Amino acid sequence: MLQVWRGSDRYRGGDEDAGIDTRHAFSFSGFYDPDNVGFGQLVACNEERLAPGAGFPEHPHRDVEIVTWVVEGELEHIDSTGRTSRVSAGDVQRMGAGRGVRHVERNAGTGPLCFVQMWLVPGFLGTASGAGGGGAGSAGSGQRGSGDRGYPPGGEAGHERGHEPEYEVVHGIADGTPFAVPRTEAVMHVRRLGEGERTAVPDAAWVYVHVVRGTAEIGPAPGERLAAGDAARITDARDLEARGAGGPVELLMWEMHAEPEYGG
Known part of the structure; x- marks a missing residue:
């Protein structure tokens, strides 16, 4: 079965005053639709548009795989493991949050930044917390990183066997790879x-x-x-x-x- 979900129907988040425009495909932070919390292992697909200098301050993630595709501009990433990188258009970035990691994301360029960020839940996550979890976590206001934000559906507890945080960037990924x-x-x-x-x-x-x-x-x-x-x-x-x-x-x-x- 094929269902089409229009971009115009995405939930609009972000913070206009901070230069952040976000469009969410699934339930996210303050927006919760019990019939739209994920698809397969995908629990977030966010279109992000950041003005020069705009970004998300340090915020946490755990037990989630985050894949980012940069469409335009340059994304700067700084995390609690000491990694710093810049990701450009056509690059793929993956962060495996594992036991827990904090990071900063911001527009490091002089022009607009556009990227698509997708979150996937690993194969096993411990005990589900039910609808009260409110879907994939992170602030729809653009201010990520307080309370239980940054955790996928299934609750903060996750599993104690989580791996160390992982990070990789594939520069200029070829078509079809x-x-x-x-x-x-x-x-x-x-x-x-x-x-x-x-x-x-x-x-x-x-x-x-x-x-x-x-x-x-x-x-x-x-x-x-x-x-x-x-x-x-x-x-x-x-x-x-x-x-x-x-x-x-x-x-x-x-x-x-x-x-x-x-x-x-």
């Missing part, structure tokens, strides 16, 4: 299409397709038409394709074979 996320059954595929070009949609129990730029069609012709900011959520995807239908197209396609598991 699969990016597998540790401790999940999830792989991200980057696809860039010209007008009329086609690409296969992965066969998987859950496939999430986010349109970064351009217009694409997905499914049997003429297919569902998606513009920048739109997403397709596909369950039991088999023998589907995506086509470029307007301008240079950039797609982030998540191939997922599991949902989060919580202990009893």
Whole structure:
């Protein structure tokens, strides 16, 4: 089954006065929809736009894998392990929060910064806390890092067997290169299409397709038409394709074979 979620229907967060504009695809911080807390192992897909110098002050994460795709500009990352990096357009950044990590994210450039940040829950997270958890945590106001923010659904407790925090950046990832996320059954595929070009949609129990730029069609012709900011959520995807239908197209396609598991 294929469902289209329009970018115009995303929950708007961020802080206009601080130069932060955020669009959430799933429940996040102060916004909670019990019917929209995640898809497969994906619990957040946030479109972030930061003015020069704007950013998120130090805030915590634990038991979550965070993958960031920079669309435009330069993202500066500083974390509690001592790592500092700058991530540019076309780069993929992954942070495995593990037992716990704090970090700062900000626009290090002189122009606007745009990135898509996606959170995935590892395979096992201990005891679920139920609806009271309020979905994936982090402040919709743009002020991340107080209370229980920064934790995925399932509660703060997580599991005590968490790994040490991990961090990596793949610079200039090539089109079609699969990016597998540790401790999940999830792989991200980057696809860039010209007008009329086609690409296969992965066969998987859950496939999430986010349109970064351009217009694409997905499914049997003429297919569902998606513009920048739109997403397709596909369950039991088999023998589907995506086509470029307007301008240079950039797609982030998540191939997922599991949902989060919580202990009893």
